[in-house]
Amino acid sequence: MSKIDQLFSNLRREKRKALMPFVTAGDPDLAFTADVLRELVGRGCHLCEVGIPYSDPIADGPVIQASYTRALAHKIKLADILETLGGVAPKMEAPLVTMVSYAIVYRHGLEKYADEVQQRGLAGLIVPDLPVEESAQLAAICRRSDVSLIQLVTPTTPRERAVRIAETSTGFLYYVSVAGITGERTQLPPELVDNVGWLRTQTDLPICIGFGISKPEHVKLLAPVADGLIVGSAIVRRIAAAADEPREKVLRDVGDYVAELLAAMTNDE
Amino acid sequence: MIAFAAISVQLPLFLYSLSVFSVSSVSSVVNLPGLDSHAIAVENQRKELYHLMTSANAMTQVPDAAGRFGAFGGRYVPETLVRALDELGSEYDKACQDAAFQSELASLLKHYVGRPSPLYHAKRLSNECGGAQIWLKREDLNHTGSHKINNTLGQGLLTLRMGKQRVIAETGAGQHGVATATACAHFGLECVVYMGEEDIRRQAPNVFSMKLLGAEVRPVSSGSRTLRDAINEAMRDWMASVETTHYILGSVVGPHPFPRIVRDFQSVIGRETIQQSREQLGRLPDTIVACVGGGSNAAGMFYPFIEHANVALVGVEAGGRSAKPGDHAAPLSHGRPGVLHGSYSYVMQDDDGQTCDVHSMSAGLDYPGVGPEHSYWKDTGRVTYTNCLDKEALAAFDALAKSEGILAALESSHAVAKAMDLARSKPNEHAIVVCLSGRGDKDAAEIARLRSQHAE
Ligand SMILES: Cc1ncc(COP(=O)(O)O)c(C=O)c1O
Numbered sequence: 001m002s003k004i005d006q007l008f009s010n011l012r013r014e015k016r017k018a019l020m021p022f023v024t025a026g027d028p029d030l031a032f033t034a035d036v037l038r039e040l041v042g043r044g045c046h047l048c049e050v051g052i053p054y055s056d057p058i059a060d061g062p063v064i065q066a067s068y069t070r071a072l073a074h075k076i077k078l079a080d081i082l083e084t085l086g087g088v089a090p091k092m093e094a095p096l097v098t099m100v101s102y103a104i105v106y107r108h109g110l111e112k113y114a115d116e117v118q119q120r121g122l123a124g125l126i127v128p129d130l131p132v133e134e135s136a137q138l139a140a141i142c143r144r145s146d147v148s149l150i151q152l153v154t155p156t157t158p159r160e161r162a163v164r165i166a167e168t169s170t171g172f173l174y175y176v177s178v179a180g181i182t183g184e185r186t187q188l189p190p191e192l193v194d195n196v197g198w199l200r201t202q203t204d205l206p207i208c209i210g211f212g213i214s215k216p217e218h219v220k221l222l223a224p225v226a227d228g229l230i231v232g233s234a235i236v237r238r239i240a241a242a243a244d245e246p247r248e249k250v251l252r253d254v255g256d257y258v259a260e261l262l263a264a265m266t267n268d269e
Numbered sequence: 270m271i272a273f274a275a276i277s278v279q280l281p282l283f284l285y286s287l288s289v290f291s292v293s294s295v296s297s298v299v300n301l302p303g304l305d306s307h308a309i310a311v312e313n314q315r316k317e318l319y320h321l322m323t324s325a326n327a328m329t330q331v332p333d334a335a336g337r338f339g340a341f342g343g344r345y346v347p348e349t350l351v352r353a354l355d356e357l358g359s360e361y362d363k364a365c366q367d368a369a370f371q372s373e374l375a376s377l378l379k380h381y382v383g384r385p386s387p388l389y390h391a392k393r394l395s396n397e398c399g400g401a402q403i404w405l406k407r408e409d410l411n412h413t414g415s416h417k418i419n420n421t422l423g424q425g426l427l428t429l430r431m432g433k434q435r436v437i438a439e440t441g442a443g444q445h446g447v448a449t450a451t452a453c454a455h456f457g458l459e460c461v462v463y464m465g466e467e468d469i470r471r472q473a474p475n476v477f478s479m480k481l482l483g484a485e486v487r488p489v490s491s492g493s494r495t496l497r498d499a500i501n502e503a504m505r506d507w508m509a510s511v512e513t514t515h516y517i518l519g520s521v522v523g524p525h526p527f528p529r530i531v532r533d534f535q536s537v538i539g540r541e542t543i544q545q546s547r548e549q550l551g552r553l554p555d556t557i558v559a560c561v562g563g564g565s566n567a568a569g570m571f572y573p574f575i576e577h578a579n580v581a582l583v584g585v586e587a588g589g590r591s592a593k594p595g596d597h598a599a600p601l602s603h604g605r606p607g608v609l610h611g612s613y614s615y616v617m618q619d620d621d622g623q624t625c626d627v628h629s630m631s632a633g634l635d636y637p638g639v640g641p642e643h644s645y646w647k648d649t650g651r652v653t654y655t656n657c658l659d660k661e662a663l664a665a666f667d668a669l670a671k672s673e674g675i676l677a678a679l680e681s682s683h684a685v686a687k688a689m690d691l692a693r694s695k696p697n698e699h700a701i702v703v704c705l706s707g708r709g710d711k712d713a714a715e716i717a718r719l720r721s722q723h724a725e
Contacts, residue, residue, distance in 0.1 A: 055492065055623040056609065058504040059347040065491065078621045102345050103608040107622030129345045129611070133335065154349045156511060165348070179349050180509035 003095040003123040004148050004171035007046060008206040008227055018046035018228030019219075019262050020208060021235050022099065024064065025050050026071035028242050030084040035251060036239060041094045043255045044262050049126065049230065052081060052100040059128045061183030063233040067240065078108060086120030095123035097150065097171070102130045105138065114141045124148030124171045132165050139168055148172075155179045155195065166203035172227065173203060177211045184233050185212035188221070196225045216264035223265045231261065312375075331645065336525020336612075339648065342641035344524040346611045350504075353511045358526040360431050370426060377422050378537060381455070382412045386538075388545035388702070393672040394689070401695035403688055404554065405705045406542050408566065409677065415707030416538060416566045417448035421517055423534035425452035428515040435459040435514040439503040441468055441496030441562065442633030442680060443475025444707050445519030450484035452517070460484040463502040465494040468632045471715045493626050496562075496636045500610050520563025521640030524611030528568075528640050535569020542702055543573055550700055556581040556691060559704035560684040561601065561654065562633045564640035566706035571652060581653070584643060585687045587629030588656035598627035600639050601647050601654040614641040630659040630719060631679035633707075657683040659719075665689055666709065666716065678707035679716070 001009075011018055021040050025033050037048055053068040053076060060068070089096045098117065105113045105127060117125060124147050130138065132151060142149040148171025153162045156179050166173050177192050178185065192209070199207055209222050210230030222229055235254060242250040331338045344354060364370040378384040387407045395403045408416040421438075428436055436458050440446030446462040453460035462479055466488050469476050479486050492498040500523070507516045521528045521535075546554050557574055559567035561584040574580045589597035597603065600615040607616040609624055617625040617637040629635040646652035657665075662679060665686035669675050677685055681704070688703040695701070709716075 056497065056501050058501055058610075059349070059508060061505070069491070072623065101608075101622070103618070103624075104622035106608050106613075107618060107620065128347055129608075131344060131346065131348050131351050133351075134343055134345060152348045154347075156349050156352045158352060161351075176349065178509075179511060181505050 002146055002148055002171060004047065004097075007095055008172065011046065011227065012206075017223045017226065017265055018208065019044070019258060019265060020047045020049060020210075020228050020230045021045050021258060022049040022051060022210075022230060022232035023239060024067035024071055024236055025052055025081040025085070026074065026076040027053075027067040027236070027239055028070060029074065030076070030080060032239075032242060032247060034084055034088050035247070036254060037088050037092070037096070039251045039255045040258055041092050043258050045094060045258055046228065047095050047097065047123075049097050049099050049232070050081075050085060052078065052098055052104055054101040054104060056103070057101065059181055061181040061233060063184075063237050063240070064182050067236045070240075070243070078104065082116050082120055085122055089121035097124040097126060097148070098122060099126045099128065102127050102134075110138050110141050114138070114145050114147050117147050118145040122147075124150055126150045126152070126174060128152060132161075132168055135168065142170065150174050152176055153199065155189065155191075159198075162199060163202050166199070166205055169205060172206040172208050173199070174230070175199060175207055175209045175226070177209050177213065180211070182211055182232050184214040184237070188212055188218060193221065193225050196222075200225065216260055219261050219264040229265075231258075331642065332525060332529050336529070338528070338642045338645035341606070341614050341644040342525055342528060342612050344611060345608050345613070346504075346524045347508060349508050350511060350524070353507070354524055354526065356431065357427065357515075357530070360427055361526060361530050364427060364430060370430070374423055374426060378419065382418050382422070383410065384537065385541045385545070386410050388542060388549055390549070391669070391673050394669060395692060397668065397672050398689050398692040401555075401692040401697065401699035401701050403692050404550075404700060404702045405675070406538060406570065406702055408538060408704060408706050409675070409681070409708035413444070413448045413451050414710065415444040415448065415678065416535060416569065416704075417445040417519060417707075418451065419537055419569065420519065420531050420534040420565060421445070421448040421452040422455075424515070424517040424530070425456045425458065427530075428458060428517070429456055431515060433513055433515045435461070435510065436517050437461045437463070437503050437506050437510070437514055438517045438519060439463045439496065439499035440475075440519060441465070441499065441635060442631070442678065442707070443468065443472040443479070443711060444633065444678070446484070446486070447475050447478045447482070449517050449519070450479045450482035453484065454482045461506070462486050463489050463499040463506070465489045465496060465499050467494040468496065468499070472632050472711050473714065474711045496632065497610075497624065497638070504610070520565040521568045521642060522563040522610055522612065522614075522638060528612065528642055531565050532568040532572055532640075532642060535565050536572045538566065538569040538704060539571060539573035542570065546700075546702065553577055553580050554700040554702040555695075556583060556699070556701045557704070558583045558585060558684045558688040558691070558701060560585045560634060560680050560706060561639060561643060562587070562636050562680060563638070564643045566704050568640060568642055570704040571646070575646075575651060582646075582651065583687060583691070584652050584654045585683045586639075586654060586656040587631055587634035587683060588658040588661070589628040589630070590659060595626050596628055597656065598629040598635050598637065599656040600637060601643060602656045604637075606644065609638040612641045614644040615639055615647070630715070631662065631683065633678070633680040634683065655687060657686045661686045663716070663719065675705070676709035676713070677705055678709050679712045681706045682709070
């Protein structure tokens, strides 16, 4: 059983839902990334996604793009990111997964990337530009090393296809709330709850919703239908303040923010 | 993937020599009584297109159903875009079988674009080089001044078939932007064009044209503020607008099925060249030269020649200032296979998979990637790829202007430069055809600026 499987089986038994923050590695530097991850998990987050900065992220909105640009401006290297994550992951209760472009995984080498993820104590990867048709090779490699390869379903995915994607995904299934790029939204699509409800009837895999989630109201609305909620831009935007505010303050802000979301999650149940 | 590439080297070489259908049989002229010459020309054009899109000959076996040209191509995009790409592919397949679609496109190419574009013997330029004959395939004379219109009209028709009302596009040199804005004005579609700020500066005349044609030009300030970033922004727009919007990609790059569709729409260049060469030269040319940015004019020119194994094909990338990293935009010359903008192809990337900054004075060639079919042609050895420095292209621009009275686009000037080099080393019987992909009006101010920089 993988770390992520374990997490969701525990949560399900306790009838709880996961809060899963996203942070960009190396924004503004790797030492801060390690601190933020510890803060997030210390406040009770259940799983963290770490974005590997990429020069051409087409699924990302301005906030995450800018964080990638800041990190890459310091010539951040994949080897250093993996080393930092390897330093924090083993001491952490919450699993860490990397969100990484296939351009990077391919250049690094599929086997090598999966091996390193496993050896560093990371739990899996999300490759947002690798659709199911192209993922067979990486999926086989990940299966061998017990690393989860989390696949995405979106509002534009036809239903038969969504079922096929669910069959190949491991760890959890990432449901993208909106047709569009990452970024905070005030309103989420009205059909979202129904769509996830339908997907729920098709798979036993945990379903986690991401893209656009930023407010306690979103959490209250979605926690009942999902196994977990992913919050990205709202956190990355707060971390961006580390460029000109004291780091302690930024850490506290980020921590307070997720605490607010966690409270909204438990109040609902 | 590497093992796959090795296998693919053998197969196509065998297929080239096999050539199931020769293009001569395809373009046999109909002479129907009662039709005027226009109608006959349109009918011939339609038949050629129909053949191209439906024939089971060796060439059309690439790409395969997954969009692979050997190991190259594929579809590395967010799940959000997959359905739209599938729909585009199946709508295109249907259009290929639809005679009405073929006729409409053929008629537009003739009466609106002004095709066929001439094949012109540049005698004074040839004499200056002393050696082979240089012929120019005059895509610069098309409506809107480049080959880009061949693709935008085809994709414009597909947009209508898919019932979409809004079009987005990226542009580097502005030629694809102008051609898209033109097609949208013609078809009554809303048009938004993404363009890097650096390109807006250096290709200003085309920015005005796009606006006059009713398009909205959205400046892109991220990254290198060039073509690559404009593609990123267009893709991001499409992620959110994909249900109502078609993305008219301007080159043979991007996820499947774009490389195939754009190549097919551009193949009119090569098909006409074959026919015109037979008429004007009495045979096929010995060598074809085309510039390669994303690779659409080159792919359209080369593709019908692929099966004619004794015609040498030469693609010319932007050599920029030098062969040093960051000084050029020549992934086939200096890059390695990797993933960018949805497909697997040669690319300028660092060891971490981050896209490298590249340089060309020519906005249309200033791109770190290249279409996957070119990677396939490179690895199979069917096409030779080389590159040309900024200053060599500028010299060729001058030579063509002064000897022939033709202002070529800076992009096309790269091909002219290599053709001139080649001509010097070949005998007079040797015929070289250069794809003159566009006209140079857009570049006049930038060339003046580059000159004054050099003078300083
Ligand atoms: C005149 C001209 N030639 C060539 C190119 C390069 O594109 P491609 O390689 O797709 O033909 C451009 C692109 O903007 C262009 O405007």
